[in-house]
Amino acid sequence: MTNIRKIGLLLVILSALVYGGAVLAQQPTANAGPDLYLTSGQTTTLQGSGYDPSGYSVNYYWSCSGGTLSGYNVAQPAYTAPYINYGSQATYTCTLTVTNNYGGSSTDSATIYLNYNGSGSGSNSVQTTYATYISNFQATLNGSLSGSNYSSVNYAYFQWGLTNNYGSETPRQVLSSSGYFMQNIADLNPGTTYHFRAVVQVASGAILLGQDMTLVTSGGNNYNSYGYGNNTTGALNITKQVIDITSGNLNWQTSVSASPSDVVSFAITLQAGGQDVHNVIVRDVLPANLAYKGNLLVNTSPNGGDITSGVNIGTIYAGQSTIVSYQAQVANAENFGFGQSTLTDNTTVTSSEAGTQTATATVSVSKALVYGASSVSTGLTNNFLTDSFFLPLLIIVFCLWFYFSGSADYFADRMKAKFKK
Numbered sequence: 450m451t452n453i454r455k456i457g458l459l460l461v462i463l464s465a466l467v468y469g470g471a472v473l474a475q476q477p478t479a480n481a482g483p484d485l486y487l488t489s490g491q492t493t494t495l496q497g498s499g500y501d502p503s504g505y506s507v508n509y510y511w512s513c514s515g516g517t518l519s520g521y522n523v524a525q526p527a528y529t530a531p532y533i534n535y536g537s538q539a540t541y542t543c544t545l546t547v548t549n550n551y552g553g554s555s556t557d558s559a560t561i562y563l564n565y566n567g568s569g570s571g572s573n574s575v576q577t578t579y580a581t582y583i584s585n586f587q588a589t590l591n592g593s594l595s596g597s598n599y600s601s602v603n604y605a606y607f608q609w610g611l612t613n614n615y616g617s618e619t620p621r622q623v624l625s626s627s628g629y630f631m632q633n634i635a636d637l638n639p640g641t642t643y644h645f646r647a648v649v650q651v652a653s654g655a656i657l658l659g660q661d662m663t664l665v666t667s668g669g670n671n672y673n674s675y676g677y678g679n680n681t682t683g684a685l686n687i688t689k690q691v692i693d694i695t696s697g698n699l700n701w702q703t704s705v706s707a708s709p710s711d712v713v714s715f716a717i718t719l720q721a722g723g724q725d726v727h728n729v730i731v732r733d734v735l736p737a738n739l740a741y742k743g744n745l746l747v748n749t750s751p752n753g754g755d756i757t758s759g760v761n762i763g764t765i766y767a768g769q770s771t772i773v774s775y776q777a778q779v780a781n782a783e784n785f786g787f788g789q790s791t792l793t794d795n796t797t798v799t800s801s802e803a804g805t806q807t808a809t810a811t812v813s814v815s816k817a818l819v820y821g822a823s824s825v826s827t828g829l830t831n832n833f834l835t836d837s838f839f840l841p842l843l844i845i846v847f848c849l850w851f852y853f854s855g856s857a858d859y860f861a862d863r864m865k866a867k868f869k870k
Contacts, residue, residue, distance in 0.1 A: 592647025
């Protein structure tokens with residue numbers, strides 16, 4: 450193998466190592482979703498999600514210490530809790546592992562509480578489940594009654610208050626069979642933690658109590674036209690980052706350097722706090738000299754929408770995150786002045802609980818100066834024969850040959866004889 454081929458092979462290997470290292474440095478994220486409170490045999494959907502910061506596809510794998518799944522290689526499989534005898538309590542763990550195609554991986558777990566602190570008699574129990582539709586001043590409380598040893602008429606309601614001593618109760622509603630029930634509570638204070646539990650009174654007068662749970666109302670005292678707070682704290686956290694795909698700079702950050710015509714990718718992470726966030730809409734306002742290129746993904750799944758018109762995400766559940774990514778292209782060089790130009794990309798996110806929120810990321814575009822012609826003499830004439838170093842070299846070679854070959858003496862003798870005549 451020649452030295453040139455060896456050097457070429459070495460450069461290829463070094464390039465692969467550098468590029469591969471940049472890819473492997475980006476680890477995917479895993480989110481197994483919120484902990485769940487279920488009754489024996491109940492089925493629900495695990496709210497798993499995953500994302501690779503480099504924009505590559507990810508793989509999912511679930512493992513659970515108890516219960517069954519509808520599939521082990523999807524982000525959100527159906528989970529069915531195992532059956533256990535009433536009076537016993539069980540805790541199970543479902544772990545989500547997210548991997549990319551470059552060996553990176555991360556894990557996260559959700560805990561399944563089965564009949565946790567539930568109460569009842571025989572095979573009957575009451576379960577408190579997560580509150581939903583939480584805003585500044587109201588929420589919906591949810592519970593369930595399981596078993597079959599009940600009369601045809603039972604009364605379901607909720608106890609709630611600032612502590613687990615409660616102090617307030619919802620009106621009693623008739624519950625003719627086992628199943629789910631819900632009730633709204635109102636006149637709550639913004640940004641406040643409330644305790645609640647489900648209660649069922651059977652015909653015999655026995656009271657069955659569900660476990661204690663908490664909810665946190667949206668924060669802030671400013672209300673929009675829908676009655677939701679604009680200064681929500683922790684309802685929905687938003688971050689925005691960008692990379693330069695053309696240059697191969699795959700380090701996600703809030704600002705990236707780019708050249709004209711480069712393609713960049715933005716990623717917006719929407720993280721819900723301790724409550725569900727509803728009617729989430731994401732819209733991007735691209736600045737001049739930054740054109741939308743599509744490739745819109747929502748949690749790694751292609752989306753046919755247009756981020757500049759607004760994408761309806763729907764509901765982001767408590768503790769869940771949703772990542773929206775898309776690409777844009779920097780304008781050609783003639784659209785920029787010499788030096789550095791900063792393009793600020795703005796994203797607006799609206800939701801029922803959090804009102805209107807914004808996030809930004811910037812692209813710093815550099816256009817190098819092209820210097821004009823110099824007036825300093827360089828000795829060049831733009832004539833090949835005059836400027837080339839080969840002409841004087843040929844003259845020198847000819848002169849040396851002329852001298853050492855004896856032609857010079859012959860030429861001198863001829864000239865001498867000619868002048869004597």
